[in-house]
Amino acid sequence: MLMPKPLKYATISGGVALFGLLFGWVLFPTILKSQLKKEMALSKKTDVRKMWEKIPFALDFKVYLFNYTNYEEVQKGAIPIVKEIGPYYFEEWKEKVEVEDHDEDDTITYKKLDVFYFREDLSGPGLTGEEVIVMPHMFMVGMAVAVSRDKPVMLNVVGKALNGLFDTPKDLFLRVKALDILFRGIIINCARTEFAPKAVCTQLKKEPVSGLVFEPNNQIRFSLFGTRNNTIDPHVVTVKRGKKNVMEVGSVIAVDGNPEQTIWREHCNNYEGTDGTVFPPFLKETDRLQSFSGDLCRTFRPWYQKKTSYRGIKTNRYIANIGDLANDPELQCLCDAPDKCPPKGLMDMNKCIKAPMYASMPHFLDSDPALLENVKGLSPDVEQHGIEIDFEPITGTPMVAKQRVQFNIQLIQTDKIELFKQFPNTIAPLFWIEEGLALNKTFVNMLKHQLFIPKRVVGVLRWWMVSFGSLGVLIGIVFHFRNDIMRLAVSGDTKVTKVTPEDEQQQKDVSVIGKVEEPAKVNM
Known part of the structure; x- marks a missing residue:
């Protein structure tokens, strides 16, 4: 049918x-x-x-240096007054080299290669990189701080070494061109025959400090980023490919073949999170991201802040900070002991970069207020100095990222070295950097056409x-x-009610007001 x-x-x-x-x-x-x-x-x-x-x-790589306007007074114990100079803008090109796949455990090993190009046209107004900056001498102050921590009895020798290496300096401040301290380098003359400077140079060759390059004729070149430029990082990083489990994509599981670090205590030595260049998809607002920073030797756990958008694509913003190591159980293992943690917002970088420096947020944002009280000229602002990343949640793609960190040094005070007798013994800012990412129109359109x-x-x-x-x-x-x-x-109801003449007559006799009464009789 x-x-x-x-x-x-x-x-x-x-x-x-x-x-x-x-x-x-x-x-x-x-x-x-x-x-x-x-x-x-x-x-x-x-x-x-x-x-x-x-x-x-290219990624944005901006550097801001702090110029000390009252360095003569600081040498005598005054509170530092600083003026921020920057940004010095560099293009940063990132590449992974010597990449090898390992099918047996679904991993990849690689080394990192970074190349920097100075862009005067994108730097701060009038900045050429040839400006002379006055700042604490990182090498001299750092050496004294390191020895005072590990071998304080050797401070007298350090004083003699500084006089020999730097020709009896009159203060502990460096006067240097911006591009020299950033990339080109300054020369430290190790061609000395005196015992103290020779001993220091010998020790430096045994245990090199971050940023040092040994050149012919016993010369050492020191810079902040020169050793990173166009040089393959010797460390071999192992991450998960995510073919078997996409939620593990990019997760760091070893560096130089070691499944954990040896510089911290307890779980802080674990490699947790991705390498920071790729993240798992299907992000939810309740998810806590994890990213391992090789530069800071620790895992960061950004947290969700709010919904945002970028070039018409809906994103979720995550933020992070250095943290309060003393009061956060998860972070206390970054300290030598829970009662030896630095103030809130500071992280001791000595074990990580082999230099006695402290990491913080720029301008001591989210830090102990006492840090700001001991330095004049800083103005923390969450918009300018915070760490934030905007993710497209379905793919986990970072659309916009601004990673900011400041490096500081302690202006140590000690009676064992003449130049340090009146130093203010405070944490002083040196410089801060911003590494920025913003997907260009080409890749945003590709994401739109392939997904959205x-x-x-x-x-x-x-x-x-x-x-x-x-x-x-x-x-x-x-x-x-x-x-x-x-x-x-x-x-419906099709029945018809018939009306007879009698019924009709009865209806006529019925008043709508009431019963019709007979007329009343009137007696005459």
Whole structure:
């Protein structure tokens, strides 16, 4: 028996609505999730892998130096007054080299290569890099701080070594061109025959300090970033590819073959989180991200702040800070002991970079207020000095990132070295950096076309199919049963009440107000 056309159309419409439900809310999300798992893993020849190996555009690398305007008074114990000079803008090109896949455990090993180019046109107004900055001499002050910590009995020898290496300096401040201290380097003359300076130079060769380059004729070149420029980092990093479990993509599991560090205590030695260049997809607001920073030798755990958007793409903003090591149980293992932690907002970097410096947020943002009281000229501002990353939550792609950190040194006071007798013994800022990422229009459009446009089309299509399919079912059913519906509409009580003349007369005798009474008789 053939199905009536209206019911046939209703059945087809119902199928369309059902398909819209299944495809739009079940099949497509499943297919999308499966495809994303393949694309977001660090598999060979995928776009994510290519971008992970070599970022195809430059990152922003900005450096701000602190110039000490009252250095003569600071040498005599006064509170430092500083003026921020910057930014000095550099293009930073990042690449991973000597990349090797290991199928047996789904990992990749690599080394890092960074290249910097100075951009005078994008630096602060009028800055050329040749400006002379007056700042604490990191090498001299750092040497005294290191020895006072480990071998205080040797401070007298350090004093003699400083006089020999730096020709009896009159103070502990460095007067240096910006590009020299940042990349080109300053020369430390180790061609000395006196015992103290020779002993110090010999020790430096045995245990090199970060930023030192040994040159011919017993010369040492010192800079903040020169050793990183166009030089392959010797450390071999091992991360998960995420082919077996995409939620592990980019997770650091070893450095130089070691599954944990040896510089901190307890769980702070663990490698936790990704390498900071790739993150797992399907981020939720409640997820706590983890990123291991090789530069700071620790894991950071940014937390969700708010919803944002970038070039029309919805993003989630995560923020982070250095933390309060003394009062956070998770971070106390970054200290020698819980009662030996630095003030809030400071992290001792000595064990990490082999230099007695402290990391903080720029201008001591989110730090102990006492740090600001001991330095004049700082103005912490969360917009300018905070750490923030905007993620596209479905793919886990960082769309915009601003990672900021400041490096500080202690102006130690000690009677064992003449130049240090009146130093203010305070934590003093040296410089801070901002490493910024902002996906350009090309990659934003690629993300839109590969993910958001298909997702939006399916979103519209599924509602169209469900709506019009449901409407088609209703119309088909109504059209098929239209005769029955009409009969029901006009059907009801068909009985007719007949009115007889007698009834009509009785109705006329009935008053709408009440019963008609006889006229009253009047007696005359």
